[in-house]
Amino acid sequence: MATVHHWTGLEAKALRLALRLSVRAFAQQLGLAIATVSKWESKLAGTEPRPDTQAILDTALGRADAAVHLRFETFLSEMAGPVRNVGRHHVTASGPRAWEYESWADDLDRVVIALSRQNFAFADSLLTRWLGRFRAPELDEKGLYLFARATALLGDLKRDQGVVLGPLSAQHSYAGARAVFTRLGIPRRVAQLDLSLAVVTEMSGRLEVAARSYETLAVDDRLSRRDRARARLWVGTALSKDGRRDYATRVMTAATRDFEDLTEPDDWSVAHQKLALARRGAGDLTQALHHIDIARSSGATDSPMQRVRLAAAHGHVLLSDAATRDDGHLVLGHAVEVAAQYGLVHQLRSIEGIKAMSEGQTGLRQR
Structure with a gap:
């Protein structure tokens, strides 16, 4: 059974983890203030509990079963690292250990799920927890990988919120992760x-x-076939917005075939959505409706972001025909409600742009 001759915050934290208790529950079990336990966890080997508290910790460890002792020894070995002298004390070097890496990776998986549901507040809280806890210079390679992945996900969060440029933007986060x-x-x-x-x-x-x-x-071999197909699709979206719609259609059609070959139904559906907008821009409303109907009948709509994008594309096509203009406004109105509910600022701007464009074109026709 494990014994501790002299407790520091490091051993106390290892015991809490071994007991699988939160800071609050651990403090309550020991009969101590939460602030005391929090101090141990922040300073680790740099702080020592008082003699009477050392005895309390001895008792807590002594009463624990064999499984807790095994976990305690495991956590303590993982947390113990190179030591450095600080005054009269030996202090463990800062930086996460294996158990923290595992928690960090789990939280990043949770961020991915949260972003897919546009739960921005929860995703931001998870990312802030880790990016605010460590600095890149104190991390080893595994830690740096997690740090970069978290920074890239922060970029996704900022992108989806429409914060594109500036010091706290998607561009800044992506560049840092890169x-x-x-x-x-x-x-x-x-x-x-x-x-x-x-x-x-x-x-x-x-x-x-x-x-x-x-x-x-x-055509970059560093990317997977799916990512290369996405890049090809996005060539078309950029060119279509720039007015080069015939060439954009050819490029996007090729990307659509790639997604079909790769058996990627969601990407295939999004490609038809993009093709609908390109054909609308070219004045081919029959083909635009054909493609948007395929996208609406085949695409996944679990994500609020995708629901808004699909509705915006559908509404844009409907607004282009006087006979369906009222339906287009209804579809866009619903898209605005969903976008506002989930804080999709960039999508709200896009929908406002669609409305303004439609009103301008209607005004020209009436003249």
Whole structure:
């Protein structure tokens, strides 16, 4: 059975983890203030409980069963690292250990799920928990990988919220994650960040620059076939917005075939959504309706973001025909409600742009 000759905050934290208790529950079990336990956890080996508290910890460990003792020894061995001298004390070097890496990775998986549901507040709280806890210089390679992944996900969060440029933007986060993955020598992740940065470029209105980036990435062997197909699709979306709709249609049609070959039904559906907008822009409303009907009948609608995008595309097509204009306004009105509910700022701006464009075109026809 494990014994501790002299307790510090490090051993106390290992015992709490071994008992599988929260800070609050651990403090209550010991009969101590939560602030006392929090101090141990923040200073670890840099703080020592009082003699009477040392005895309380001895008792708690002594009463624990064999499974708790085994976990306690495991956590303590993982947490114990190189020591450095600070005054008269030996203090364990800062930085996460294996058990923290596991928790960090689990939380990042939860962030991915939260972002897919546009639960931005929860995703932000999870990311802040880890990115605010560690600095890159104190991490080893595994920690840096998790740090870069968290930073990239923060970029996804900012992108979906419409915060594209600036010091606290998607672009800033993506660039930071890209620098770390470059340092780690992981080319696939670097290329994925290049793709994300190209999306930010498109969202900021630099369509020609974005299209060139997409074209380069569409043949980049660092990316998977699916990501290359996405890049090819996005070449088309950027060119379509820039007025080059016939060429954009050809590129997007090729991407649609790629998604079919790869058996990626959701991407295939999104491609038809993009094709609908390209044909609408070219004045071919029959084909636009054909493609949007395919997208509406085949695509996944679990994500509020995708529901809004699909409704916005559908409404845009409907507004282009006087006979269906009222239906278009109804569809866009519903899209606005969902976008506002989930804080999809970029989508709200896009819908306002669609409405303004439609009103301008209606005014020209009436003159």
